[in-house]
Amino acid sequence: MKLFFLKIKIFKQFLLILCFFGISHQLFAQTETFKLKVDSAFERLIAVADTDGDKKITVEDDPKMPFLIPHSQGDSVAIREIYYLSNLLQELAVARAQNKDSVEISIDRIKEPPTQRISRRIETQFWDDLTRTIDRKGIQKILRDTKASDGVQRLYVPATDTSGIRYYKDLQQELSGFEVVVLPEKITPQYVKSINDKPGLLALKIENDRGVPFVVPGGRFNEMYGWDSYFEGVGLLIDGRIDLAKAMVDNFVYQINHYGKILNANRSYYLTRTQPPFMSSFVREVYEAMEVKDEAWLREALNAAIKEYEQVWMEEGERLTGNGLNRYYAQGIGIPPETEKGHFNEVLQEFAEKYGLKVSEFVEQYQSGTIDAPEVDEYFLHDRSLRESGHDTSWRLENRAAHLNTVDLNSLLYKYEKDFEFLIDEYFDEHFTTSAGKKYTDDYWEEKAETRKALVNEYLWNEQDGSFYDYNFKTGEQTKYISATNFYPLWSGLASEAQAERMVPQLMQDLKAQGGILSSAKSSVEKTATNDVQRQWDYPYGWAPHQMLLWQGLLDYGYEEEAYELIYRWLWMITKNAVDYNGTIPEKYNVVDATHKVYAEYGNVGTEFDYITTSGFGWMNASYQLGLELLPKQYRERLNELVTPKNAGF
Structure with missing residues (x-):
């Protein structure tokens, strides 16, 4: 009789284990949720599974026994797989952070399919964790700057923002170690250099005594960045966060009106530097996502975007060169x-x-x-301009950035011109008058776009190679550097169908890697590099903005098969790294080896955390949501099973 009951108990434990691994049994329906003492379960789990002591549970750990979750009936469920152990650790870490004594955790949450888990956490947790405001409620979370060596936390406010000055001066009286500095009306490189030893945050929009919110990239990047914000906005719109995306556009409008440009980021040492222009796309996509169209908002945003185009990009001798095309040109004095x-x-x-x-x-x-x-001085002009391009750093731009009419910049400005044409035609009856009284028609912007397209084809298109290249207007030669940025004309719509037909096979041949699109070709790095330093915007690394732009470009030109393959490769790499490494979502990847383990300058933001990542990384989060949105659903199950691109049919 004892033997009989022993067999029954063993059988029940066996069924519980099977239930955990996805084989259900009605006898144990009530075991779908477990109640755990948070601290004791957390400590036991770490002792069993975090064998290398790095405060994560990853494939590099080697647990010698399963982790047992006790059940109220006296039985236990054994958890063995690293992914499930890691998920349990993350759930317990959240409960600890909330100071809970006990927590109920469902088996479904522990064995949640990875694409669903990653996407859910981005939508419901990561965006909120990355959101900032510069006001009473949020200023302490964003103000601190490791470069403020004197211990004073500063906020610089534009002289033209009288209400902002008043608000922050009042706040200064409430906070110790906080200094408000009013900027001069004219910002010069000399002034910026004079405050380099007194760095601080740059104010953004205050509305009704509250800071207008924005999303930061994450990690040490704890401010609002220029082109990051657009890609983050794409992710926000997919996740239904229209108000937050709209707020980020509002902060861009503020920057244009008060700082004269969209800033590299809102820190004092970026006052003379902008970033790749995505304002028109951001405005258009936010407006099109609005259920109730706010035409007054569109008018204000379009007015600011045109102002940025004219004042930042079209000043000849600065970012507009003599041949009618544009370059990055960041002013400044001395070492960045x-x-x-x-x-x-x-x-x-x-x-x-x-x-x-x-x-x-x-x-x-x-x-x-x-x-x-x-x-x-010239070397640092090129270096600052390289940083303004967002591609800091790359051998493509090293010591020549300010002399290049780049494919990416001129494609983006072509997109501005086409967006202005569309918005004025579609929403303003073909005529638009700016707040300064300047009148524009849709035909004006169509002509500007066609003029730029002709110049791009004259200087940047190489008929023999079937490729766009950056053009060095000082030497009169194309660089012939193979980069993901050479394919921006697919996203902006600048390329002809015939050009696209020649470009796409080259993209798949030269820049396709195991985990997606390379920043540049290995052959170009080998021909150009003057030392062995790995530049993070070059081979073997891949970045979210390149993937997102080229996916959409391929789809727009009808290259669905190529687009789906590249999307799958990128999502597979992100998913596999998150499954194997405790949910890690970093700034960038080595796409050749399909790993987040990066050995380049600046390391890899988003990989250093204890027990759980609470934010991922801004544009990486967005790329995941966009990839899932674009990829046909039949591929998602293959991603959940971590089927390699090769075995998935690519």
């Missing part, structure tokens, strides 16, 4: 202050030797203005 000490030592060694100085001595004298070194 956001870089870590010693970052440029190898470059500056050569110049220091010319002056018979140690590098540290040369840097000190150059920064103080004691040494006049035009060749060093």
Whole structure:
């Protein structure tokens, strides 16, 4: 009789284990949810499964026994798989952060399919965790800057924002160690250099005594970035967060009106630098997502976008070059202050030797203005312009960025012109008058776009290679550097059908890797690099914005098979890394090896966390949501099973 009951108990435990791994049995329907003591379960789980002690449960751990979840009937469910153990750890970490003594966790949550889990957490947790406001409620979360060596937390406010000055001056009285600085009306490179040792945050829009919210990329990037914001906005719109995406456009309008540009990011050392222009696309996509159209909002946003186009991009001798095309051109004096000490030592060694100085001595004298070194000034003009391009850094732009009419920038400005044409035609009866009284028609912008297309084809298109390349207007030559940015004309609609037919096979041949689209071709890096430093916007790395733009471009031109393959590769890589490494969603990937383990300059933001990532990374989150939105549903189950691209038929 004892043997009989022992067999029954063993059989019940066996069924519970099967239930956990997806085989249900009506006898144990009540075991779908377990109540756990948070601290004790957490400590037991870490002891069993985090064998390398890195405060994560990953495939690099080697648990010697399963983790047992006790059941009220005296039985236990054994959890063995790393992914399930990791999910349980994350659920317990959330409960600990909420100071809960006990928590109910469902088996369904522990064994949640990975694409569903990642997407759900992006939609319901990550966006909120990345949202900031610069007001009484939110300022402490964003104000701190590791570069503020004197311990004072500063906020710089535009002289033209009188209500903002009043609000923040009042707030200054309430907070210790907080200083409000009113900027001069005219911002010069000399002024920006003068405050490099007093860095601070730049104010954004205040409305009804509350800061207008925005999303930050994550990690050490705790401010509103220019082009990141557009891609984050794409993800927000997919997840139904229209108000937050609209608020980010409102902050861009504020930046254009008060700082004269969309900032690289809202920190004081970025005052003379913008980023790749996506304002027109952001405005158009937010407006089209509105259930109730707010024409007054569209008018204000379109007015600001045209102002940015004219004042930032079309000033000849600055970002507009003599041939009618555009370049990145970031003004400034000296070494970019956001870089870590010693970052440029190898470059500056050569110049220091010319002056018979140690590098540290040369840097000190150059920064103080004691040494006049035009060749060093030019190097840093290119470096700042490279950073303005968003591609910091890449051998494509090294020591020549300010001399290049780049494919990406001119494609983006073509998109501006086409968006302006569309918006004025569709919503303003073919005529639009700016707040400054300047009148525009849709035909005007159509002509601007056609003029740019002709110039791009003249200078940037290579008929022999069937490719667009950046054009060096100083040397009069194309760079022939193979980069993902060469394919932006697919996204902007600038390429002809015949050009696309030649470009797409090259994209798949030169830039397709195991985990998606490479930033650049290995062959181009090998021909151009002057040392062995791996630049993060080059081979073997891949980035979310390139994927998102080229997926959409391929689909727009009818190349669905290629688009779906590239989407699948990217989502498979993200999903597999999240499954294997405790939910990690980082800034970038090595797409050749399909891993988040990156050994390039600046490391990989989003990989350093304890027990659970609460935010992922802004545009990476967006790329995941967009990929799932675009990919046919039959592929999702293959992703959940981590079927490799090859075995998925690609």
